[in-house]
Amino acid sequence: MNDSTGPAAAVIDAIRTRRVVRAMTSEPVDPLQVEAVLDSARYAPHAGNRRLHRYVAITRPALLRAVRMVSPGMLQRPTAAIVVCVDWARVKSYGFPPANPGPYIDVGTAAATMLLTAHSIGLGAGPVTSFSRAAVATLLNLAEGLRPEMIICLGHPAPQQPPPVRRGSTPAWADLVQWEQD
């Protein structure tokens, strides 16, 4: 537990140092780096191990610009993006009740995994949920049943970052926890 070196320390360091990157340079992201981020998503935990998500990778500047125009929450100008989609047709065919939060929770686990991977390989990344689902689905020509739920922006971090959305230090873990013990 107290080992401050080795793989465990590297993972904990990545978790602690990752921040949303909202200022990115215009340097394109290497496709191999986009692949590394995409590859990591399949290792995220998924409800019932069903894998009801599909990922759309975008690197074409014109399409990125179009997606940005319908995404008020996209404050960065990414040079690549991964759109996390829920395949609601498959959700239905597996008999998940509509109110089951599993598919949305899975968006979060995949996103967290991809954000950490991006950070670990030196990319900047930021999640965006403030966007028009209908407009992005049209722009990406998504198949029936696929709905975009989150966009992971990717790019090279600019030297200067805007201030965080809300200022304030990360709370102490004990302030967020109710610990049931004897």
Ligand SMILES: Cc1cc2nc3c(=O)[nH]c(=O)nc-3n(C[C@H](O)[C@H](O)[C@H](O)COP(=O)(O)O)c2cc1C
């Ligand atoms: C579900 C979810 C939706 C988010 N949507 C947006 C968004 O639309 N635009 C944005 O700039 N950041 C978005 N964020 C990023 C949060 O604002 C960010 O994680 C938070 O301010 C903490 O910053 P940090 O991740 O750098 O510690 C979202 C994060 C989550 C988990």
